[in-house]
Amino acid sequence: MAAFVKTESGKRLTDMMTRNYFNNAVRxxxxxxxxxxxxxVPAEIFLGFENIVYAVPESFAAMTAxxxxxxxxxxxxxxxxxxxxxxxxxxxxxxxxxxxxxxASALGLPRPHLLISNNNNxxxxxxxxDVYHREWGVPHVVxxxxxxxxxxxxxxxxxxxxxxxxxIQTIATLSGQKFDLDKVREAVRYSSEASRHWKRFIRCAxxxxxxxxxxxxFVQMAPTLTMRGTSELAEHYRLLADETxxxxxxxxxxxxxxxxxxxxxxxxxWHQLRKMQQRLAELKAxxxxxxxxxxxxxxxxxxxxxYYSPDEDPLAYLARIQNFSICPQGMHLRRQAMTQxxxxxxxxxxxxxxxxxxxxxxxxxMDQQKYISQTCGIPATMVDVxxxxxxxxxxNNVFLRIEALLEQIDSRSEQHLKH
Amino acid sequence: MTGSxxxxxxHGQQKKPVIACFPLYPPLELFHCMGLNPMILWDLKARIxxxxxxxxxxxxxxxxxxxxxxxxxxxxxxxxxxxxFMYNACxxxxxxxxxxxxxxxxKGRSIPIFRLHIPTLALDQPHSAEYLQKGIKGLIQxxxxxxxxxxxxxxxxxxxxxxxxxxxxxxxxxxxxAHGRLDFAVFxxxxxxxxxxxxxxxxxxLAILAGPEHENQNALPAGAPQPRVLLSGILPxxxxxxxxxxxxxxxxxxxxxxxxxxxxxxxxxxxxxxxxYYTGFYSQHPPCxxxxxSADSRIPHLLGLVHSRKADGIIWIxxxxxxxxxxxxxxxxxxxKQKNIPLLQLECGLDDKENIGALKTxxxxxxxxxxxxxxxxx
Ligand code: SF4
Ligand code: SF4
Numbered sequence: 001m002a003a004f005v006k007t008e009s010g011k012r013l014t015d016m017m018t019r020n021y022f023n024n025a026v027r028x029x030x031x032x033x034x035x036x037x038x039x040x041v042p043a044e045i046f047l048g049f050e051n052i053v054y055a056v057p058e059s060f061a062a063m064t065a066x067x068x069x070x071x072x073x074x075x076x077x078x079x080x081x082x083x084x085x086x087x088x089x090x091x092x093x094x095x096x097x098x099x100x101x102x103x104a105s106a107l108g109l110p111r112p113h114l115l116i117s118n119n120n121n122x123x124x125x126x127x128x129x130d131v132y133h134r135e136w137g138v139p140h141v142v143x144x145x146x147x148x149x150x151x152x153x154x155x156x157x158x159x160x161x162x163x164x165x166x167x168i169q170t171i172a173t174l175s176g177q178k179f180d181l182d183k184v185r186e187a188v189r190y191s192s193e194a195s196r197h198w199k200r201f202i203r204c205a206x207x208x209x210x211x212x213x214x215x216x217x218f219v220q221m222a223p224t225l226t227m228r229g230t231s232e233l234a235e236h237y238r239l240l241a242d243e244t245x246x247x248x249x250x251x252x253x254x255x256x257x258x259x260x261x262x263x264x265x266x267x268x269x270w271h272q273l274r275k276m277q278q279r280l281a282e283l284k285a286x287x288x289x290x291x292x293x294x295x296x297x298x299x300x301x302x303x304x305x306x307y308y309s310p311d312e313d314p315l316a317y318l319a320r321i322q323n324f325s326i327c328p329q330g331m332h333l334r335r336q337a338m339t340q341x342x343x344x345x346x347x348x349x350x351x352x353x354x355x356x357x358x359x360x361x362x363x364x365x366m367d368q369q370k371y372i373s374q375t376c377g378i379p380a381t382m383v384d385v386x387x388x389x390x391x392x393x394x395x396n397n398v399f400l401r402i403e404a405l406l407e408q409i410d411s412r413s414e415q416h417l418k419h
Numbered sequence: 420m421t422g423s424x425x426x427x428x429x430h431g432q433q434k435k436p437v438i439a440c441f442p443l444y445p446p447l448e449l450f451h452c453m454g455l456n457p458m459i460l461w462d463l464k465a466r467i468x469x470x471x472x473x474x475x476x477x478x479x480x481x482x483x484x485x486x487x488x489x490x491x492x493x494x495x496x497x498x499x500x501x502x503x504f505m506y507n508a509c510x511x512x513x514x515x516x517x518x519x520x521x522x523x524x525x526k527g528r529s530i531p532i533f534r535l536h537i538p539t540l541a542l543d544q545p546h547s548a549e550y551l552q553k554g555i556k557g558l559i560q561x562x563x564x565x566x567x568x569x570x571x572x573x574x575x576x577x578x579x580x581x582x583x584x585x586x587x588x589x590x591x592x593x594x595x596x597a598h599g600r601l602d603f604a605v606f607x608x609x610x611x612x613x614x615x616x617x618x619x620x621x622x623x624x625l626a627i628l629a630g631p632e633h634e635n636q637n638a639l640p641a642g643a644p645q646p647r648v649l650l651s652g653i654l655p656x657x658x659x660x661x662x663x664x665x666x667x668x669x670x671x672x673x674x675x676x677x678x679x680x681x682x683x684x685x686x687x688x689x690x691x692x693x694x695x696y697y698t699g700f701y702s703q704h705p706p707c708x709x710x711x712x713s714a715d716s717r718i719p720h721l722l723g724l725v726h727s728r729k730a731d732g733i734i735w736i737x738x739x740x741x742x743x744x745x746x747x748x749x750x751x752x753x754x755x756k757q758k759n760i761p762l763l764q765l766e767c768g769l770d771d772k773e774n775i776g777a778l779k780t781x782x783x784x785x786x787x788x789x790x791x792x793x794x795x796x797x
Contacts, residue, residue, distance in 0.1 A: 081749030085480070086742050119539055119711070122510045126539070126711050127746035134715075134750050142711060144547065146536040147513050155553050162546040331517040356480040359742070360510040363485075366476050367521045 007247070009240040013220060016236060017063075020227055027053045028110030033175035036112040036132070038125045040325060041143060042318040044187035044229035045168060050177045055109040057097070057128075059225040061089035064096065065270035065388035066219075073099075074389050088357040088389035090128040098135060112138055114174055116167070120145035120328035122360040141170055148323045149330035151300045160319040185314045187229030192308035194224070195297035197237035199305045202294050204244045205345050209258035210288035211248040215277045217293035218268035224296055259284035260406050261346055265291045265338070265368065266353035266361050267387035272395070279399065285406060289345050291338060295326040301333030303340035331364045335371055342376050348409045350380040351402060357386045379408040436501035436566055438533075441488060441515075442508045442709060443677050444701075446535070449559070449693050450504070452578035453568045457504075461678055462611055462654050463487040467494070470769065476518050482740040483769040484653065485511045493522040502565070503532045507539070508709040509743055533561055539711040542702045551701070552694045559693070572691035579689035579696060581622075588625040589683040596671055597728060599645070601628065603671040604661045610679055646789035647672035649724055652736030653708075653744060654678060656767055656778070663779040664734070667786040673728030675721055676736075681705045708743035717747065718754050725760060731789045732761035734782075739768030761788055 028034045032053040037043060039058050046052040064070060070088060073095030078084055080098060082091055096108045115138055117129040126142050133140035143163050146156045168179050201220070204211030220240060227233045247253075254277075262280075264287045269276060280286060297305040300323050308317050323329055329337070341347070350372055352365045369380045381401045386392035435456040440447070443461055450457035464487045472493035473486045491497060505516055516532045523529055535554050538547035559570045589610060595601035609624065647670045655661065655676055664671065674680050684705045690696045706713035706720045725733065733755065737744055748764065755762045763785040765778055 081752060083737075083742075083745040083748075085740050086745050090742075090746070119507075123513075123539075123711065124510055124742050124746070127708065127714075127743055130714055131746060131750060142539055144539040144550075147507060149517065149534075155550065159546055159550045163540075166544075166546070331514065331521070354478055356478070359481070359740075360514065363477060363481060363511060363514040364518055366478065367518055371521075 007243060009220070009236070009243050012236060012239065013223065016227070016232065017222055020223070024053045024055060025110055027051065033114070033171070033177065034110045034112045035114045035116055035171070036109065036129070037115075038117040038121055038129070039225050040118055040121045040145070040322060040328065041116050042164065042322075044184050044191055044314065044318060045164065046171075047187040047229045048168070048179050048181060048184035049171060049175065052171065052175065052177070053110060054226075055112070056225045057093040057109065058089050058125075059222060060096070060109055061092040061388055062268070062270050063222065064092050065390075066273060068271065068390075070271055070388045071391050074391070085356070087122075087124055087128075087359075088386055088392075090124065092388055094128070094131060097132060111136070114138065114171065115140040116143065117141075118143035118145050118322075120147055120322060121325065122327060122358075124360075139170075139174065141167060143167070145322050145328065147330070148300055148328055148333065150333070152320065152323060157316075157319050160322055161316055164315050164319055181314065184229075184318075185310075188308050188314040188317060189310065190231050190234045191228050193234040194228075194237045195305055196307060197234065197241045198224070198297060200241035201237065201244055202289075204241075204248060205288040207248055208261075208346065209253045209255060210261060210286055210345075211244050211253060212288065213254045213277055214264050214287040214290035214293065215268070215273050216254070217290060218270075218273060221293050221296060255281045255284065255286040257284050258286045258288075260286070260409055261348050262287045262405075263289045263291070263338070263342060263345070263347045263350045264353060265350060265365065266355045266385065267292055267358055269353065269385045269393065270388050271390040271393065272385075275395075280402070283403065283406060285402070287351065289341055289347065291326050291334065291341070294341050295324070295329075295337065297324055298337060299323060300329055301336035303337045303344065327358075327360050331367060334364070335368065338368070338372065339376060342372070342378065347376075347378060348413075349378055349405045351405065352380060352382040353385040353387075354382050355385055355387055356392060357389060379405055379412065381405040437498075438502045438504050439492075439500040440504040442484075442506070442512060443682055444704060444707075444710070445504055445506060446555070446558070446693070446697055446700075448575060448578040448582050448696070449555070450562070451581070452574040453559075453562050453566070453570055455501075455562070455566065455568075458500075460488055460491065463491045464657075464769065467491055472522065476522050480740055482511055482738050483767075484738065484741075485515060486769055489515065489519060489522070492519050493526070495526075500530060503530055504534070505532065506535045506537050509741075511740075531565060533558060533565075537701055537710075541712045542698050548698055551698060555694050555697055570693075575693055575696070576689045576691040579687065583687060583689060585622060585625065586683040586686065588622070588629050589679070591629040592625065593673065593680065595629065597647075597673060599670055603655075603665065604658055607655050607661070607679065610683075645670040646731045646786060647729055648789070649673045649675060649721075649728055649730040649733045650736060651675040651721065651733055652677070653738040653741055654736060654767070656736045656765065657775070659775050660765070660767070660778050660782070663775075663782050664786075667783050669782070669786050669789070672730045673724050675705075675724055677707055677709070680724075681707045708741075708747055714747070718751060721751070722758065722760075730760075731792075732763065732785065734763045734765060734785070737764060737766040739766055761785070761792070 032051045034053045036055050036057055039056055043054055046054045070092055074091040076095030076099050077091040082094055100108045115129040115133055117125045119126055129140055132138055172179050223233050299306045352369050354365055355362045369382055373380050383398040383401045437456045437458055438450050439458050439460045441460045447457045467487050467490045470486055470490050473490040477486055477489055535558050538550050540547040542548050592606050596603050596606045645668050685703055687700050704710055706717040752762055
């Protein structure tokens with residue numbers, strides 16, 4: 001088993017994220033207009049303004065959980081009356097945000113002048129941002145994105161586009177800043193380019209053995225949320241894909257003796273990344289792909305990416321790709337994409353991580369599990385994981401199930417050999 | 420078989436196709452005027468015997484509303500509805516149409532599901548109003564095509580009139596409850612069994628109970644002998660908890676429950692244009708966590724109810740796993756505290772039968788608290 005290696009891209013990621021975080025804090029202190037956004041809100045729009053600092057509480061919560069501070073902050077919000085049954089991202093963020101009342105300390109995010117949420121990733125986010133809206137008296141814009149059970153309809157696209165135009169007006173009025181559509185065009189180009197390299201990186205999972213683990217993709221997706229639309233992101237993903245391909249060419253693989261190729265369905269178990277990866281590697285298993293990260297840049301039920309062409313109206317394009325991540329996609333669409341992912345990457349088994357903290361992701365997994373087992377002919381298991389609150393996680397129970405899954409894979413391949 | 424046939428049978432108009440709707444605020448008048456029997460599927464806990472079917476599709480961290488609904492629809496003895504309708508409300512419900520369809524398909528059954536996205540932006544904005552307009556027109560076309568019926572504006576206006584009449588009757592009955600002349604449990608049962616369908620039998624029942632009383636909340640006697648509480652939440656508590664409240668001498672002076680006052684407080688003028696009607700209906704709707712644009716008005720609305728119902732305190736019935744309500748509670752609690760309005764927070768779920776004892780004790784303690792501070796509040 002290979003020892004855990006921090007790649008060049010891993011080091012660059014840490015630098016980038018830290019720099020971005022401090023830059024945001026400094027820019028906010030120096031008078032930047034701060035918006036907090038839900039992850040699917042098109043951040044490229046902000047780059048069309050002179051000085052908008054955008055922060056992403058979900059990403060902040062994920063990083064906090066990965067650093068091991070999840071339970072502490074969850075407990076803080078629970079003491080303030082927020083139920084343990086609320087999504088742990090929200091509890092972490094509220095524990096940090098509300099506890100820091102009035103002080104934009106370096107530990108949290110700079111205080112917002114405007115909150116922007118949307119309801120297609122989940123509506124819980126709207127309620128979560130509403131808490132700040134009420135507690136702090138900060139205006140809250142909700143983008144209403146009709147949920148996609150099937151491909152986006154023209155009327156939905158028109159409705160979303162119109163809201164983006166309104167949003168630009170609102171920001172211009174509140175911030176007093178000018179808006180330049182060409183800057184958005186450039187930002188969208190960078191995002192699309194970043195997405196192209198991201199796909200190149202994700203496709204390294206198709207190699208045998210896989211050139212990546214899903215855990216790499218979990219970690220590396222962070223700047224997609226916080227630095228979309230920048231040349232730095234596009235360049236980072238280019239180098240990431242180049243480095244990963246070069247490592248594969250040099251015969252360097254995260255699990256060189258890989259026997260089991262697994263797919264993960266749900267948000268990353270942020271508190272377990274390295275631990276789970278290592279324990280799996282000891283079993284010669286690698287979670288090589290995850291619906292949470294292969295979906296980025298893909299639309300409605302398609303595993304193939306969607307790109308921006310420079311003659312397109314960038315706002316129209318952004319409205320069209322509002323369903324670029326998995327949560328806003330219905331069960332049938334998710335199935336289509338997952339089936340393609342399984343076929344392309346030669347997946348042996350699927351781990352459905354049932355996550356009490358994320359109902360929109362989880363409340364269809366029981367049907368998905370049956371469907372995938374039946375139609376793809378591979379075994380699947382379901383484990384209980386809370387993505388950010390380790391108190392709701394039992395490592396032994398999870399590994400008991402994963403080991404049983406590996407046994408099922410073994411017995412299927414034995415049967416296969418016999419026939 | 421426990422409830423399903425009874426539920427369908429309640430309508431007494433079996434010849435009309437039944438469209439089962441969820442959640443609570445669908446465009447009932449529209450379906451009714453097009454010759455359908457709209458029925459709201461809600462609070463089905465009492466109508467299911469177990470959750471076996473639902474447990475095959477939904478994790479146990481799903482709220483009881485969704486689990487009971489799924490169980491009810493997938494059970495072998497489920498009534499044969501002609502169609503389902505749902506609109507967007509919460510993250511839990513948005514997954515249900517496909518889950519239910521998959522469950523039915525697994526049993527060789529199928530049923531069309533009509534959907535409407537109700538904008539979650541205030542409807543005074545042109546884009547959202549236009550989007551709702553398209554949605555309603557599209558829905559009318561789909562219903563016309565599927566059921567081979569025609570929409571008629573005059574019929575719509577008559578249906579709207581009937582529903583307004585029924586909602587008014589509910590409000591009169593609520594006054595009876597506040598005066599202690601009608602058990603809250605009976606009132607709740609009546610509202611639930613009607614399922615918001617204004618058929619003549621149900622309207623007659625309501626009229627008998629409402630008696631000659633006129634709606635006049637302000638006429639409630641000040642300084643009534645019993646502590647008066649307002650119930651708030653998605654669902655009323657289980658019957659045993661209601662009994663416990665009434666036994667401890669609490670008067671349920673009003674409610675902010677999704678299946679009760681949030682469903683009948685809107686007093687819409689009957690119109691023959693469904694777009695104008697529903698733009699008004701959803702804009703003026705009593706606040707509910709599921710209607711996102713209404714969220715800011717929940718606290719003023721609740722304070723208004725406390726005042727008009729002369730309530731001494733609020734009992735909030737939390738629906739286990741309903742993050743929508745949970746996220747609103749801490750701020751609400753803070754506001755109520757500032758105004759010196761006592762609040763008791765209870766939580767109920769599918770297995771609430773096991774918690775009844777603990778809930779009763781807390782209700783008794785709350786009643787004591789209200790008694791000791793009675794008269795000093797509001
Ligand atoms: S983890 Fe799930 S519930 Fe939480 S904010 Fe994200 S999508 Fe919403
Ligand atoms: S109780 Fe809450 S979670 Fe359940 S269906 Fe209603 S709004 Fe959704």
